[in-house]
Amino acid sequence: MNRLSCLALVAVAFAASRTAVAQYPYGYGGGYHASTAAEGAARGMADVVRSAGAANLMNSAAAQNYQQAYSSYLDNRLQATDTYFQMRQANTQYRAAAAGPRPTQEDLVRYSESRVPKSLSSSQADPLTGQIAWPIVLTDKAFSDKTAALEKLFADRAAHHGQVTLDEMQDILSLTGSLDEELKARIKDYPPQQYVKAKSFLSSLAYEVNN
Template sequence: MRTVIRKLTFFGMCLIMLFSAGHTASAAGPFFPRQTVYNFGGGLSPAVYYGNRWGYGGGYYGGGYYGGNWGDTRSALIRAQGQAAESRAKAMVNYQEANSKYIENQKKLAETYVARQKAQRESMHEQAAIKEMQAQQRQAAMEKQAEKNRKMRESGLSPYLNASASQDKETLSSSQLNPATGEISWPESLMGDEYKASREKMQELFSLKNSTGVTSSLSSEIESEAIVMKNILRGQIRNMLPNDYLSARGFIEGLANMGKTA
């Protein structure tokens, strides 16, 4: 009888131990290998507290990382990445537009510069052509006048009449010399480049005379400049009509005489 009781007791204890082992070692936590049960001094395995491999009810701290918010965090991360990609795309578009405008502006500047340079060259060529034409016209007029003078001398006539006669009483009209301002209106025969320096000097002297009045030194300077102009005119005597020569000489004499009067 005792043997039977012992066998039944032993059999019951085995059943209890098998039931406890199946309950406590059904799963392992995230830090313990699956189906491993450890003996913590009579206490329960950590698998009991974590419930299964994912801990606290099916995942880290319940249904996913930290309470089931991992899905929302992942979605937010994806949205942030998409927004960043969109921002980069917009920035690239803006850069391309700005670069295109810069290139277009540089092209316009280059075209404007080329057009300006072309206009300047054309203007220079045009002015050079005008000067050359004027020089040719003057040369033709001088040659024509020289031929006329030659024919007059061959016929026995003097082309210059009283060219050497004194013109001490020559004066200028108000249209030739403005008495209020001292401005000189030069005849065409004295507008050549060879008279330019003398014209500027005479105008300076008469402007000074108009503001300060007549002085001996000023009259002397006017007389000296008149002699310079007459010498230049004398060098052109063979290329001028007699009347043009006499008119130019009379104008220079008139300036010299007007420089002596108040």
């Protein structure tokens, strides 16, 4: 405290002691009391200083506790952030390891070629006559209208040395696509191996005119 504050506290303490002596000349309840005004002022001053010191001590402890709590909060935030990014890095590394090496350009080309339908042999689709040797599943009467239409289109194609008009090509693609959808709807009616052969045949038949 500065000098002016100390003088003010002394004045307050002295005034309080004078009042106490005037009102209770024989002390409070017969207990000990200041014998002189000066002693009362000194005791009052001591109480004021002691209270101020206690308040300063409590304020200092509170400020220290706040700093410690805030420091712990920052440490926890930093640790949580580090943990988050470490987990992300570990997850990225795990995914990369699980995915294996990235495919090369040659791998992509080979994969693309493997998805291209196989060309039909001359015994499956005769290029000279246009005759089609249907897989057993596609000889079902349920498909007869569309297979007959395709046979006519391929016969016309053979007559024109493998050439088709745009309309004929679109008709062939439409018919093979429609047959494929009907085949999917009847998947439970045929043995799996025969079903796969029929689907593969339709893909190759469409590829014949779309390539």
